[in-house]
Every structure is written in C-alpha cells, then in structure tokens.
Amino acid sequence: MAFVYPEYPQYFWKEVERGIKHSLEDIQDYGFNVQLFKIPDNIYKQIEVVNEIIDSNKYDGLVICPKDGNKLEKIINDNVEKGFPIYTFNNDSPSSKRLSYVGADYFDSGSLAGDLLEKMTNRSKKFAIITDELDTSQMIQKRKGFESYLKSINYRHQFQHMKIDHNNIENTLYELKDNFSELDGIYVACGALSEVANLLKSIDTKCRPILVGHDMSQEIYNYLQSEVVTATICQDPVFQGSLAVRIPFNHLMLEQPVKNAEHIVKLEIVTKANAKYYLH
Structure with missing residues (x-):
C-alpha cells in the first residue's frame, strides 16, 4: 500500500506517521506493508508521483492526502473503475469515486x-x-x-x-x-x-x-x-494516521466492505489550560 502526503507542516505529519506506525505494529504479522511518499506541497509533483505509483504495478492500493481534490478527481475515478482502490485522508476529493475519507470536516x-x-x-x-x-x-x-x-x-x-x-x-x-x-x-x-x-x-x-x-x-x-x-x-492526527491504515487493511486483507465513505474526526478546542494533553 502506498501512502502519499505532503511534507508541510512537518510537525503535523510526524503525528500522522505515529498513527500509521501504531497500526502497522498491530497488523505486521498479516504481511500488510506500507511505503510512505512525502512530497513537496505541489499538486503537479503529487500527480507525477501518483501516476508513477500506479504505473509501477508494485502496489495494491493508494492512500492519499490530495493537494487538490479537483485536479486528482479523474485519476482517482479512472483507477478505481479499473479496480485499483484509492482512499483519501486529511484532505479529500469528495466528488471523486474514492472509497473512503478519513479527516476533519x-x-x-x-x-x-x-x-x-x-x-x-x-x-x-x-x-x-x-x-x-x-x-x-x-x-x-x-x-x-x-x-x-x-x-x-x-x-x-x-x-x-x-x-x-x-x-x-x-x-x-x-x-x-x-x-x-x-x-x-x-x-x-x-x-x-x-x-x-x-x-x-x-x-x-x-x-x-x-x-x-x-x-x-x-x-x-x-x-x-x-x-x-x-x-x-x-483534529487528532495520530488517529487519522491509524485509521487510514486500518480501513484499507480491513478492506483488502480481511475482505471487509467499506461501509462508511467518510470517517470524520472530532474537533477539539485546546487552550493554555489543557494544552499539555495534546503535546506528544
């Protein structure tokens, strides 16, 4: 499974990666492997990387944080129709045929x-x-x-x-x-x-x-x-990373249907008084 997401902001994506790692530790015995692609915050570079991933035939699916959901919509639709599963997280392409989205509203x-x-x-x-x-x-x-x-x-x-x-x-x-x-x-x-x-x-x-x-x-x-x-x-980036792994794992490895097209994470207000609980 290929994961494609931006480099910026680094502190946020480090938390997402913690969530990805946590889920992989739980399912490592199943042979579910993930390769991470951190790319510059540029839609055209993202499109280039996505096309290379799909054309390589090395991956069974793609989890992506779209820089621009509109520009990626055709790529997502064409490949999902061909049977190549694509899931979005953190950012969405809501008009596309992506199988699921994990992230905030x-x-x-x-x-x-x-x-x-x-x-x-x-x-x-x-x-x-x-x-x-x-x-x-x-x-x-x-x-x-x-x-x-x-x-x-x-x-x-x-x-x-x-x-x-x-x-x-x-x-x-x-x-x-x-x-x-x-x-x-x-x-x-x-x-x-x-x-x-x-x-x-x-x-x-x-x-x-x-x-x-x-x-x-x-x-x-x-x-x-x-x-x-x-x-x-x-918006709980650790949970987003963890769930972004779990959904394709359940779908592809356990052959469970994707029941929910959207998994919206809760928004939490953090101030001086409770900030210590959100710093990892």
Missing part, C-alpha cells in the same frame, strides 16, 4: 474558529482569516465555514482575507504585519500558526489580537503558555 473547522473569535473578543470585532496562497479545497471550506458563522451572528464588519505563500512565509507575513495591530481577532486557517504568533508577540498585549489556529507543536504549545495564541483546534 473543514467547513465545521472554520465555523468553530469563527465561534471562538466571536466569544473571545469584546471589542468592535475586526477579524482576519489567513489561508494558503493556493485555494485548495481545505482552505475554501474553512473560509466558507468561517464566513457562514459570521453571517449567522450578523457580523457587520468586512473581515480581511490574507493569503500567504508557505514557501516564503517570513517575507509574506512581514508585509502583512502592519495590519495585525488593527485587528481584534485572527484565524490562521493554514499551517502557519506559530509563524504568525512569532510576529504578534512583539505587539503590546493591550493591542494584540486574539489568535486562533489549528493543530499542536512544541512552538504552538509555548505560544499558548505565553498567551500569544489564545486557542488552537486539534
């Missing part, structure tokens, strides 16, 4: 972030959302969820949408820095929470916006303890 993720910012601010509520430069399905869904929540509470200010290039994060964020002190809350929808926090720490606490983002790392933990990051939304 990113619309709900964005909505939850909006809920947190609204409840944690008590001023005029000028918000911003920071996403990756590329409009991947994950970024689009998080933004839609965020917008939807703000509309539901009759949010009357136009929030700012800021995009960053994660290959050039420092320079991109530096260009945006002057806008941060004018905001009441920032939602980092991409994997740059610690980088944004690093810029915000120099702003006086009286002017510093509430900062909410995703996932956990040592740096994010430290920023939670110093109250630069107010809250982060976790």
